[in-house]
Every structure is written in C-alpha cells, then in structure tokens.
Amino acid sequence: MAEEQVVKKKRVIDPNSAAYKLGQITNRNYTEAWEAKNRGEKIGWCSSNFPQELHRTLGVAVVYPENQAVAIAVRGAGERVCDEAEALGYSNDICAYARISNAYALNPNAPECDMPLPDFLLCCNNICKCMVKWYENVARELNIPIIMIDIPYNHYYDPTPEQIAYVGQQFRDAIRQLEELTGKKWHEKKFEEICRNTNATSKAMLRVADCLQYVPSPMAGFDLFNHMGVLITALGAPDSAPAFNQLADEMEQFVKEHKSTFRGEREDYRIMYEGIACWPHLKFTAKSLIAKNINVAATIYAVATVHIYDNFDDMIKSYFYIPGAMNLEQSRDRRIKLCKQNKVEGLLVHTNRSCKNWSGIMPEMSRQIGEACNIPVVAFDGDQADPRNFSEAQYETRVQGLMETMQARKEAK
Amino acid sequence: MADYNTLINQFHDIASNPAKQLRHYLDSGKKVAGVSPVYTPEEIVHSMGIVPMGIWGADVELSESKRYFPAFICSIMQSIIELGIKGTYSGLSFVMMPSLCDSMQVAAENWKWAVPSIPVIYADWPHNRSQAGHDYIVATHRRQIEKISEITGAEYSDAKLSDSIAVYKEHAEVMRAFSQKAGLCGMKAADRQAVFKSAWFMLKEEHTALVKELMETMNPSDENRINVLTTGILADQPDLLKAMDELGFNIVWDDVAHESRQYYVEYKGENPLDILANKFCGMKHCSLIYDYDKTRIGLVIDEAKLYGAKAIIYIQTKFCDPEEFDYVFLKREAEKAGLPIVMIEVDRQMTNYDQAKTALQTLKEML
Numbered sequence: 001m002a003e004e005q006v007v008k009k010k011r012v013i014d015p016n017s018a019a020y021k022l023g024q025i026t027n028r029n030y031t032e033a034w035e036a037k038n039r040g041e042k043i044g045w046c047s048s049n050f051p052q053e054l055h056r057t058l059g060v061a062v063v064y065p066e067n068q069a070v071a072i073a074v075r076g077a078g079e080r081v082c083d084e085a086e087a088l089g090y091s092n093d094i095c096a097y098a099r100i101s102n103a104y105a106l107n108p109n110a111p112e113c114d115m116p117l118p119d120f121l122l123c124c125n126n127i128c129k130c131m132v133k134w135y136e137n138v139a140r141e142l143n144i145p146i147i148m149i150d151i152p153y154n155h156y157y158d159p160t161p162e163q164i165a166y167v168g169q170q171f172r173d174a175i176r177q178l179e180e181l182t183g184k185k186w187h188e189k190k191f192e193e194i195c196r197n198t199n200a201t202s203k204a205m206l207r208v209a210d211c212l213q214y215v216p217s218p219m220a221g222f223d224l225f226n227h228m229g230v231l232i233t234a235l236g237a238p239d240s241a242p243a244f245n246q247l248a249d250e251m252e253q254f255v256k257e258h259k260s261t262f263r264g265e266r267e268d269y270r271i272m273y274e275g276i277a278c279w280p281h282l283k284f285t286a287k288s289l290i291a292k293n294i295n296v297a298a299t300i301y302a303v304a305t306v307h308i309y310d311n312f313d314d315m316i317k318s319y320f321y322i323p324g325a326m327n328l329e330q331s332r333d334r335r336i337k338l339c340k341q342n343k344v345e346g347l348l349v350h351t352n353r354s355c356k357n358w359s360g361i362m363p364e365m366s367r368q369i370g371e372a373c374n375i376p377v378v379a380f381d382g383d384q385a386d387p388r389n390f391s392e393a394q395y396e397t398r399v400q401g402l403m404e405t406m407q408a409r410k411e412a413k
Numbered sequence: 414m415a416d417y418n419t420l421i422n423q424f425h426d427i428a429s430n431p432a433k434q435l436r437h438y439l440d441s442g443k444k445v446a447g448v449s450p451v452y453t454p455e456e457i458v459h460s461m462g463i464v465p466m467g468i469w470g471a472d473v474e475l476s477e478s479k480r481y482f483p484a485f486i487c488s489i490m491q492s493i494i495e496l497g498i499k500g501t502y503s504g505l506s507f508v509m510m511p512s513l514c515d516s517m518q519v520a521a522e523n524w525k526w527a528v529p530s531i532p533v534i535y536a537d538w539p540h541n542r543s544q545a546g547h548d549y550i551v552a553t554h555r556r557q558i559e560k561i562s563e564i565t566g567a568e569y570s571d572a573k574l575s576d577s578i579a580v581y582k583e584h585a586e587v588m589r590a591f592s593q594k595a596g597l598c599g600m601k602a603a604d605r606q607a608v609f610k611s612a613w614f615m616l617k618e619e620h621t622a623l624v625k626e627l628m629e630t631m632n633p634s635d636e637n638r639i640n641v642l643t644t645g646i647l648a649d650q651p652d653l654l655k656a657m658d659e660l661g662f663n664i665v666w667d668d669v670a671h672e673s674r675q676y677y678v679e680y681k682g683e684n685p686l687d688i689l690a691n692k693f694c695g696m697k698h699c700s701l702i703y704d705y706d707k708t709r710i711g712l713v714i715d716e717a718k719l720y721g722a723k724a725i726i727y728i729q730t731k732f733c734d735p736e737e738f739d740y741v742f743l744k745r746e747a748e749k750a751g752l753p754i755v756m757i758e759v760d761r762q763m764t765n766y767d768q769a770k771t772a773l774q775t776l777k778e779m780l
C-alpha cells in the first residue's frame with residue numbers, strides 16, 4: 001500500500017497583520033547580530049532585563065540566551081542540549097536556560113536556533129541571582145568580559161534611595177565600559193529617542209494586555225507569550241510601538257465584532273497563569289485549557305518587561321519592578337490588581353523547577369492572592385526548558401480540578 | 414589547665430546544644446539575634462550589646478516549611494524556616510538574613526509570613542564591589558543599625574563597633590591558625606567541625622579564648638592519614654564526618670562557608686563602617702558572590718597544594734546552584750593539577766550516607 005502522505009496545512013499569516021509584524025521584529029534580532037558580527041563588530045549576549053537603553057543607544061548588537069533557550073525548548077531540543085550541559089558537569093538542578101546556554105557556548109551548534117558567539121556579556125541579575133553564576137561560567141569558558149549590573153532584591157516593597165544610587169552608578173559605569181569595549185560613542189539625543197520609544201512600546205503593550213479585561217476576551221492570553229520576544233529584543237525600537245498599537249486596534253475591533261483569537265468553543269472560564277510558560281510543553285498546556293474552554297485572561301509575565309518612566313532615576317527604578325526583584329507583597333499586590341481588573345476566576349501556578357527565585361515565594365503569594373480575590377488556586381510542576389520536569393497526567397488532573405472548582409462556584413452564585 | 418578531651422567535649426556540647434546557649438545568654442540578661450548564612454554583619458550586632466547566634470537550620474524533617482517552599486530550594490534555608498515555625502528560635506529579638514542567592518532571597522521573604530513573631534532585618538550585600546558597592550554597604554549598614562535600635566532600643570557608636578571589629582579580627586586570626594594546626598595534628602573531622610560550629614553559638618571573645626586554650630593541648634601527629642581539603646557551604650553531617658574519620662582522612666584545610674571561608678579576608682581601614690565595607694568588597698573567593706575571575710577555583714587548588722592535600726572533597730549542598738556552577742571548573746582544574754576530587758551531595762534531610770561512604774572509600778582506594 002502506498003504510504004499516505006499527510007500534508008499539514010501551514011497557517012498563513014497576513015503580512016499586514018500586527019502578529020506578522022511583531023514576529024518579524026523578533027526574528028530580525030538574530031539577523032542584525034549576525035550582520036554586525038560579519039562586519040567585524042563586537043556583539044554581546046545579554047540577559048533579558050538588562051537595561052536595553054544602554055546598548056541600544058550605542059548601537060551595539062546583542063542577542064538573548066534566554067530567548068535562544070526558549071526557541072530550543074519549544075522546538076523540542078531542550079533535553080538534548082541540557083544533556084550536553086550535564087555531560088560537562090552541570091547538575092540537572094541548575095536552571096535549564098543556564099544549562100542550555102553554557103552548553104551552547106562550548107558547542108555552538110543548535111539548528112533549532114543558532115546565534116553568534118559573544119565578544120562580551122551584559123548581565124543584569126534583577127530576574128534572578130542564578131544569572132550571575134550563569135554568565136560567570138560563560139565568560140570563563142569564552143574568556144570574554146562581563147558588564148554586570150547588580151540590582152539588589154527589593155525587600156522593601158519600593159527601592160530605597162541607597163539602592164537607586166548604587167544601581168545608578170552601575171548604569172553610568174556600564175555606559176563607559178560599553179564605549180571602551182566597542183569603540184562606540186554615547187549620544188544624549190539618541191538616548192532620549194530610545195527612551196521615548198521604550199515608553200511608547202511599553203504603553204502600547206499595556207493597551208494590548210488591557211484587552212484581556214473584556215469578557216469574553218478578544219484574545220487568548222497565551223498569545224501574549226508569543227510577543228515576549230519583542231519586549232525583550234526591541235523595546236526601544238521605533239517600530240515596536242506601532243506594531244503593538246496595531247495589535248491593540250485589531251483586538252478592539254474584535255471586541256466590536258464579537259471575535260476572539262481564543263480557540264475554545266467559548267470562554268467559559270477566565271484564569272490567571274502564573275509564572276514563566278512551560279515552553280517544552282506549550283502546545284499541550286495550551287490545548288488542554290482550550291479543550292476545557294478555559295482562557296488565560298491575565299499573566300504578569302507578559303507585562304513584566306515594560307518600562308514607563310519620566311527621567312533617569314525613574315528609569316533606574318523601573319528595573320527594580322521586575323518579577324524576580326520585587327518582594328512578595330509588591331508581587332502579590334500587582335497580581336491581585338490584575339486578577340480583579342481582568343475578572344479572573346482561578347489561578348493556575350507553574351511551579352517552575354528552573355526558577356528558585358520565582359517559585360520560592362509562589363506558595364505563600366498565590367495563597368494570599370487566592371484569598372484576596374476569592375478564587376481557587378492550583379499549581380503544577382514543570383520547567384521553562386527541560387521537558388523532563390513535567391507530567392501531562394499531573395497537569396490534566398490539576399487543571400481539571402481547577403475547572404471543577406470554578407464551575408461549582410459559578411453554580412453556587 | 415583543662416586537657417584536650419575535656420575541652421573538645423565542651424566544644425561538642427556547645428555545638429550540639431544551641432538552645433542551651435540561647436537560654437544561657439537570655440538568662441544572663443542579654444538580647445540575642447539570629448544571623449543566617451552568609452557573611453551577615455555580626456560585628457554590628459555584637460557592638461550594640463546583642464549576642465549574634467548563627468542560624469544554619471538543622472537536620473530535621475521538613476514539614477511546616479513545605480507550605481512555603483517547593484522541594485528544590487536549598488534545604489539549609491528551608492530548615493531555618495522549619496525551625497522558625499516550630500519555635501526553636503523563640504527568644505531571638507530579630508534575625509538578619511542576607512540575599513546573595515535565590516534561596517536566601519526567598520527564605521527572607523517567607524520568614525515574614527512564616528515566623529511573624531520574630532522580625533527580620535535584611536542584610537543586603539552588593540555583588541558589584543566597586544566604589545558604588547562600597548557606598549551601598551555603608552548605607553545599608555546604617556539602615557540595619559537604625560532597625561536594630563528600633564526593635565531592641567540598643568544604641569550604636571563607632572567606638573563600640575571598632576571594639577567589636579577588634580574582637581572579630583582576633584577571632585578570625587585564631588580560627589585560621591586553628592585550622593592549620595588541626596591539619597598538622599590530625600584532628601578528627603568531627604572534633605574539628607565542633608570547634609567551627611560552636612563559634613556560631615558563642616560570643617566571639619569567649620570562643621577565641623576557648624580555642625586558644627584548646628590549641629595549647631594539641632600536638633603534631635605522625636599518624637599516617639590521608640590529607641584532604643574540604644570545600645562547600647556546610648559540612649555539618651555527623652555521619653559523613655564519622656565516615657571520614659573511620660576511613661583515615663585528615664582535613665588539612667577547608668574552604669567551607671560555614672567554617673574557614675568566612676575568615677579569609679582581613680579587616681582594613683579607619684572608619685569602622687568602612688572597614689566592614691572593605692572586608693566584603695575584598696571577598697573574591699566565594700561561589701555566592703559575583704567573581705568574574707572565579708578566584709575561588711584557583712584558591713582551592715593553591716590551598717590544597719600549600720597544605721599538602723592529596724584530594725579535594727566537594728561537599729555539595731543539594732540545590733545550591735552557585736556551588737553547582739563552580740563545581741564544573743573546580744573539577745576540571747583539580748584534575749589538571751593532578752588532584753582527585755570527589756563530590757558528596759548532602760542536604761539537611763539526609764539520613765542515609767551509604768552512597769557518600771562508598772564515594773569516600775573509592776577515593777581512598779584511588780589514592
């Protein structure tokens with residue numbers, strides 16, 4: 001019998017749509033870095049919440065190991081590259097992004113997402129302290145310098161004056177170090193332009209995120225994860241704000257036309273998804289929710305990297321308000337506000353094995369959110385890049401339990 | 414003068430009975446504060462007339478703390494919260510908790526909710542030890558002093574801090590000398606550890622005096638034992654230490670955070686708050702603090718050679734990722750230097766050390 005060929009129809013994205021434009025912006029990050037490298041310029045690897053205003057003002061090309069790790073994980077190679085790291089001596093208890101990145105530094109060969117090797121590293125530890133050791137190891141393997149911005153964990157709800165002074169000096173030192181490393185010069189006017197772009201993109205992204213407040217929502221909350229790449233790689237780029245504003249316009253039009261990108265039959269339940277996406281099982285985790293008509297109507301992660309500020313000190317402060325740097329109470333209050341605004345009915349928590357910082361306050365924080373919003377909370381075990389730390393059966397059971405509790409509460413009303 | 418056995422039993426008694434020590438200081442009318450890992454500025458606490466006592470958790474089954482942590486957080490920090498919830502630290506006026514790694518950060522956050530009866534003061538340290546980092550340390554110390562005064566009513570003065578720094582300086586010098594002598598004298602691992610551990614539960618001037626007395630009773634040994642260097646965060650596992658003693662290992666030096674690592678850096682400078690800032694800024698040998706040069710790797714190899722260690726025992730606290738990152742390079746460099754290295758994974762809930770014993774047995778046979 002002739003082998004039956006199943007040709008999967010590829011979804012064609014309208015090149016005039018916001019989703020297409022945002023995809024293009026993310027992809028161009030790698031192209032630009034390869035081009036800069038080929039021109040003989042020095043390029044960097046950069047942590048996701050390093051102040052992008054600094055290197056963008058100087059016109060220095062960087063790529064983001066966290067984005068690369070996500071791409072490798074989503075395309076099914078997380079385990080393979082983690083295995084490479086473990087063969088080098090890395091414990092499988094270490095963050096999977098860090099394992100992937102350190103393995104790639106020594107064996108830069110991942111067809112799922114290749115990127116140029118760095119000449120320097122830009123490290124900012126506001127997302128976690130693990131970042132410090134991760135970059136230390138890459139720097140030692142490749143014998144390259146690190147520009148380190150240390151943002152102290154904000155135990156005090158808001159940053160203290162001494163914290164702002166300490167970080168502000170590091171910003172100024174980083175500019176000087178980057179100038180020396182790359183030979184490029186700082187221009188105040190360019191910096192002001194980047195800051196304007198950053199504010200505009202951030203406000204546009206918040207417009208998009210605000211669309212989730214509509215009931216039913218015009219978009220699937222999981223869609224926001226797809227746009228994280230733009231926020232990390234192109235927050236200060238001139239075309240990011242127009243693309244996000246277009247997306248917000250499209251969503252507002254959807255509201256008028258009673259349409260949604262959510263692929264369930266209808267939106268029966270609205271939840272908040274807490275934590276980084278379980279990238280190796282993104283399809284499974286999303287499909288399971290869709291099958292139960294559960295839409296993600298809120299996620300703090302999607303708006304974690306927006307920066308809105310009026311001046312230099314405010315810009316510094318904004319880098320303290322990152323999920324990995326905010327204390328439990330600040331983190332909690334922001335989520336409670338979001339849950340209430342977006343009329344969330346349940347909280348689904350990803351206990352991410354890779355992320356000690358985020359997962360370590362999650363039980364108490366989610367308990368308090370559940371009480372304040374009077375919503376059920378369930379957690380599942382997973383990982384942001386290592387597929388071995390996730391069980392489909394556990395996830396299904398937990399989500400089913402959450403759905404049943406939400407259903408019972410609806411019926412009781 | 415007391416003999417070695419009498420004195421070492423005294424160290425063991427103190428090391429294994431922190432609750433008794435706490436009661437002793439409280440009964441004598443002193444206030445006591447808990448200082449959690451690592452590098453908490455004890456000198457400030459001491460200078461304000463408060464006894465700083467180390468809180469490094471204990472080997473206990475974790476039950477209450479599971480409400481606050483997933484399993485993959487460092488068990489030292491989890492067990493601190495466990496003991497806090499269970500009331501073991503009752504009587505402390507406050508605790509001071511640094512935030513150098515992710516597990517420390519989240520433990521300090523959870524403390525507020527898990528142990529609301531004992532206030533927490535944050536011991537912020539900068540990873541960048543530039544002038545900005547130095548100034549940040551001084552500013553955070555001022556904040557801590559203000560908070561300690563607010564909680565306890567104790568007063569601060571530069572003069573008293575200078576006196577306390579002198580006490581801590583002498584203690585560090587004595588402990589460095591002790592560590593060397595312990596190696597030369599073939600001191601049992603368990604005895605050696607009791608001396609280091611007891612330092613966390615005593616006023617440093619009392620501990621210094623007792624260690625000096627002990628050292629007078631210690632004589633060089635010509636026993637044929639296997640010289641090793643231990644490195645890691647914590648080596649407070651009686652069964653592991655017993656196995657090391659039974660197999661004939663002799664610790665000639667350690668790079669353990671709970672033991673010698675805290676004593677490496679000298680106190681330098683004029684103004685006492687500057688001296689403390691200089692000390693932290695001078696630390697370039699610890700997995701928990703940003704160190705571009707990975708100074709710790711070379712330091713451990715050099716120390717091993719200097720003290721004649723034949724092998725390195727890497728005591729890896731489970732889920733301590735800063736140590737896990739360093740292991741990759743230390744293993745590589747140790748092998749290059751011809752020094753066998755064995756990793757023993759430990760945590761605060763471990764009851765079975767068979768695997769660790771097998772690893773040590775293999776190391777012995779290899780040597």
